[in-house]
Amino acid sequence: xxxxxxxxxxxxxxxxxxxxxxxxFLSRVxxxxxxxxxxxxxxxxxxxxxxxxxxxxxxxxTEQFVSYMVGLSKGDLGQSIRTRRSVSTDLAQYLPATLELxxxxxxxxxxxxxxxxxxxxxxxxxxxxxxxxLLTMVGTGIPVFWLGMALQFMFFYKLHWLPIGARFPIRxxxxxxxxxxxxxxxxxxxxxxxxxxxxKHLALPALTIVINLLAVGTRLSRAALIQEQSRxxxxxxxxxxxxxRVILYKHVLRNALSPILTATTMQFGYMISWVxxxxxxFDWPGIGLYAYQSFQVFDYxxxxxxxxxxxxxxxxxxxxxxxxxxxxxxRVQSVGS
Amino acid sequence: MKSLSGIAGTxxxxxxxxxxxxxxxxxxxxxxxxxxxxxxxxxxxAKANVNWEFTVTRNVYDRLVDFDLDxxxxxxxxxxxxxxxxxxxxxxxxxxxxxxxxxxPFDANDVKATLDRLLKVGQGQSYLVDDIASVTxxxxxxxxxxxxxxxxxxxxxxxxxxxMSDEDIAKHGGEAGEAWFSENANGTGPYAFVAWTRGTQIExxxxxxxxxxxxxxxxxxxxxxxxxxxxxxxxxxEGGEFDLANFVPLDEAxxxxxxxxxxxxxxxxxxxxxxxxxxxxxxxxxxxxxRNALVKAFDYNAMVQSFQGKAVVGRGPIxxxxxxxxxxxxxxxxTDLEAAKAALAASGLSNATMKCSxxxxxxxxxxxxxxxxxxxxxIGVTVEIEELPFVEAITAIKTDKSNCFVLGNANLSPQDATxxxxxxxxxxxxFNSGKFEDPALQELIAKLxxxxxxxERAAMLKQASDIVVDSHYIIWPARxxxxxxxxxxxxGYRIDPAEYINxxxxxxxxx
Numbered sequence: 001x002x003x004x005x006x007x008x009x010x011x012x013x014x015x016x017x018x019x020x021x022x023x024x025f026l027s028r029v030x031x032x033x034x035x036x037x038x039x040x041x042x043x044x045x046x047x048x049x050x051x052x053x054x055x056x057x058x059x060x061x062t063e064q065f066v067s068y069m070v071g072l073s074k075g076d077l078g079q080s081i082r083t084r085r086s087v088s089t090d091l092a093q094y095l096p097a098t099l100e101l102x103x104x105x106x107x108x109x110x111x112x113x114x115x116x117x118x119x120x121x122x123x124x125x126x127x128x129x130x131x132x133x134l135l136t137m138v139g140t141g142i143p144v145f146w147l148g149m150a151l152q153f154m155f156f157y158k159l160h161w162l163p164i165g166a167r168f169p170i171r172x173x174x175x176x177x178x179x180x181x182x183x184x185x186x187x188x189x190x191x192x193x194x195x196x197x198x199x200k201h202l203a204l205p206a207l208t209i210v211i212n213l214l215a216v217g218t219r220l221s222r223a224a225l226i227q228e229q230s231r232x233x234x235x236x237x238x239x240x241x242x243x244x245r246v247i248l249y250k251h252v253l254r255n256a257l258s259p260i261l262t263a264t265t266m267q268f269g270y271m272i273s274w275v276x277x278x279x280x281x282f283d284w285p286g287i288g289l290y291a292y293q294s295f296q297v298f299d300y301x302x303x304x305x306x307x308x309x310x311x312x313x314x315x316x317x318x319x320x321x322x323x324x325x326x327x328x329x330x331r332v333q334s335v336g337s
Numbered sequence: 338m339k340s341l342s343g344i345a346g347t348x349x350x351x352x353x354x355x356x357x358x359x360x361x362x363x364x365x366x367x368x369x370x371x372x373x374x375x376x377x378x379x380x381x382x383a384k385a386n387v388n389w390e391f392t393v394t395r396n397v398y399d400r401l402v403d404f405d406l407d408x409x410x411x412x413x414x415x416x417x418x419x420x421x422x423x424x425x426x427x428x429x430x431x432x433x434x435x436x437x438x439x440x441x442p443f444d445a446n447d448v449k450a451t452l453d454r455l456l457k458v459g460q461g462q463s464y465l466v467d468d469i470a471s472v473t474x475x476x477x478x479x480x481x482x483x484x485x486x487x488x489x490x491x492x493x494x495x496x497x498x499x500x501m502s503d504e505d506i507a508k509h510g511g512e513a514g515e516a517w518f519s520e521n522a523n524g525t526g527p528y529a530f531v532a533w534t535r536g537t538q539i540e541x542x543x544x545x546x547x548x549x550x551x552x553x554x555x556x557x558x559x560x561x562x563x564x565x566x567x568x569x570x571x572x573x574x575e576g577g578e579f580d581l582a583n584f585v586p587l588d589e590a591x592x593x594x595x596x597x598x599x600x601x602x603x604x605x606x607x608x609x610x611x612x613x614x615x616x617x618x619x620x621x622x623x624x625x626x627x628r629n630a631l632v633k634a635f636d637y638n639a640m641v642q643s644f645q646g647k648a649v650v651g652r653g654p655i656x657x658x659x660x661x662x663x664x665x666x667x668x669x670x671x672t673d674l675e676a677a678k679a680a681l682a683a684s685g686l687s688n689a690t691m692k693c694s695x696x697x698x699x700x701x702x703x704x705x706x707x708x709x710x711x712x713x714x715x716i717g718v719t720v721e722i723e724e725l726p727f728v729e730a731i732t733a734i735k736t737d738k739s740n741c742f743v744l745g746n747a748n749l750s751p752q753d754a755t756x757x758x759x760x761x762x763x764x765x766x767x768f769n770s771g772k773f774e775d776p777a778l779q780e781l782i783a784k785l786x787x788x789x790x791x792x793e794r795a796a797m798l799k800q801a802s803d804i805v806v807d808s809h810y811i812i813w814p815a816r817x818x819x820x821x822x823x824x825x826x827x828x829g830y831r832i833d834p835a836e837y838i839n840x841x842x843x844x845x846x847x848x
Contacts, residue, residue, distance in 0.1 A: 030729065033728050033732060034728070036728055036731075036767075037727075037728055038378070038384075038460070039460050044459065044464075044765075045765065046459070047459040047460055050459070051460075082378050083378065083535070084378065084379055084516060084519045084520075085516075085519075085520075090535070093535050093536075094535065094536060097536070149568070152569070152572065153572070156572065156573075156576055156578075157572050157575070157576055160576065163578065164569055164572055164573045164576065164578055165564070165569055165573075166537060166562070167537065168537075170370050170538075170560060170562065170578065171368050171370065171560070174534075280565060280566065281566065281569075283537075283562075283563065283564050283565065283566070283569060285534075285535065285536025285537045286536070289536055289565075290536065292565075293375075293376065293565075295726075296698075296726060296727075297726075297728065298726065298728060298729075
């Protein structure tokens with residue numbers, strides 16, 4: 001197992017390196033000039049040239065690449081031309097907002113999709129199953145940006161229940177930053193009103209992500225459960241006189257977990273891609289919004305760093321699943337070994 | 338499973354309890370929330386060059402001179418109370434008793450340090466005063482500025498240059514320390530910088546020691562929120578989350594302005610929105626008759642209609658309200674398909690195809706390109722449109738990969754058109770993307786600042802304007818009126834004619 005994990009870890013590092021190399025050269029292929037953006041309107045060519053030199057953009061591409069990779073090996077993700085700060089500083093500031101949104105959304109998603117799938121699988125073909133299938137089918141068809149805007153329209157504009165965007169009530173003072181996670185920081189500050197404000201602001205972006213994830217996740221989990229219910233051991237269990245609840249929760253669920261876990265991994269990947277859209281729609285100050293703003297001005301270093309960070313997210317979640325599979329289903333381990 | 342349902346139920350209950358009446362509807366009269374279309378890259382006055390950067394710099398710093406928004410030809414005292422020009426030398430008398438937000442007094446050394454640094458940095462608005470040769474401190478309250486050649490526009494251009502503290506420049510300046518100015522601010526202005534929460538907002542507080550006069554019931558605290566999506570700015574404004582918003586899409590602005598609780602503030606600030614630049618170097622747009630055909634074929638009515646009537650068609654580059662504008666003496670520019678066909682025939686070109694690069698994110702730019710495409714098709718010319726990020730789009734035309742480029746025009750100086758001409762129509766100008774060159778225009782623009790007689794200047798400005806119009810280098814589809822919906826509970830908002838869209842927080846008040 002240790003060898004297996006070490007091997008996977010090494011592969012992960014290689015993937016990250018490849019992503020860094022590919023994004024570095026792809027970003028340089030685009031005929032853009034971030035120095036012109038920085039210099040502003042009416043700046044002379046000499047000023048633009050001075051800025052290019054300041055950021056090393058006037059050096060040969062290979063030299064820039066070597067310099068970037070040397071920096072990367074030391075953990076230096078470069079300098080953002082747009083924010084004029086180091087990318088690491090920016091990421092440290094923006095990442096907690098994204099992680100908080102992702103973790104809250106994913107937790108709600110896991111609970112909701114699992115509950116809905118189990119409910120649907122208990123009476124396949126029944127009214128409840130049909131209703132869940134219909135709802136999830138509708139969810140699959142709604143683009144994430146449209147859903148976000150529709151939720152804003154409904155809950156902010158029409159009902160005045162929830163804020164249109166951002167992480168915290170505008171006119172109130174946010175709790176002191178300890179972890180960067182506002183839920184935790186509000187609790188550490190002992191402020192129920194701050195916690196409530198945080199949850200209100202989380203509600204719509206999280207709901208947007210959850211509804212989109214729920215559609216595919218519930219359908220896949222439901223299918224896995226129903227397929228598992230048709231196996232012979234389930235018939236045997238019934239024949240032995242076990243009740244449907246015991247069969248479902250004690251036997252079927254455990255055996256169906258492997259495909260559900262696979263679906264969950266895929267869903268996490270989707271979630272990382274959707275977060276850019278969701279953060280832009282809701283002005284959520286996380287790395288998605290940071291990425292969007294960086295793309296707009298071809299701010300090279302953040303673009304490459306964000307590609308590395310999101311790939312690292314994928315790699316980590318896959319590694320985690322590789323660890324979880326044998327725990328959930330010992331047959332996987334025996335095949336692996 | 339029961340526990341799972343319990344957690345889900347608790348989560349739902351928590352969500353439900355979080356849904357109350359939105360707190361935004363209960364307004365705090367001392368805090369003003371401004372929905373800004375972007376987050377600054379810097380708040381350094383020497384480098385700021387876009388609206389959301391000016392939102393901070395204009396309010397935190399003061400300038401030597403101000404000007405009357407209703408009559409830009411009239412300059413007003415600010416940090417300087419008097420000024421006079423004597424050939425190449427301007428003398429400014431400075432206001433007594435002004436202090437920076439950190440308590441240090443303002444004097445002539447601050448003016449010198451600011452201008453020296455600005456010219457050294459060479460970014461942002463430095464082009465407005467790049468004709469300064471030297472700055473001399475005569476005494477703590479008198480400063481002399483010598484220009485490379487006599488210019489009547491120095492004082493008006495200084496109305497855009499924010500004054501910084503020489504102590505700050507000495508302490509934080511230099512190659513290593515420049516970063517301090519990017520995210521900190523210490524001015525003499527009506528609002529002081531408090532904090533910048535990245536990705537969210539910049540907070541300002543009212544400077545009650547400011548030398549100027551606030552209206553009754555000014556705002557003590559200003560939150561400059563970064564709201565990148567136009568629809569969100571509109572909905573947030575309408576829903577009471579924001580007190581004012583910039584760049585609200587026109588249809589939304591007109592709709593919101595006509596609803597109960599809002600009114601519309603209208604004003605002129607744009608020179609053209611958009612302007613279509615044609616490439617002078619590559620075929621078919623390097624053919625003057627061909628360009629003339631495009632100018633004549635363009636459907637101007639369609640563009641004006643897209644602004645729901647809140648626009649006129651410009652007759653040249655300079656709008657009528659600009660001091661010394663020749664607009665009223667210039668012929669109208671209008672659609673004339675027969676003349677367009679005749680011009681095309683004169684060009685000797687047939688079945689011509691051209692490419693147009695349009696910066697993404699500006700619906701009006703895309704629409705103007707689409708109108709050009711449809712108009713050109715009527716005379717047998719094919720226009721291919723490619724929508725690209727701004728830098729990529731302007732690079733495409735500059736590197737001759739595109740025949741046309743679409744851009745908005747405004748001028749940051751309230752009186753000086755020469756800087757605009759230099760940037761857009763003279764050799765080497767950053768926005769002269771189609772590479773227009775005319776020695777006579779070059780000469781006129783170089784001479785104009787030295788002419789002290791306003792009538793003579795106006796005549797020269799007309800000549801310069803006529804050269805650009807006659808070259809058919811630019812199609813000016815429309816010059817829209819800027820429309821800003823303001824809640825009835827807020828007063829004091831005025832449109833600055835020398836800014837794309839402004840926020841003068843010191844003039845705003847709650848009713």
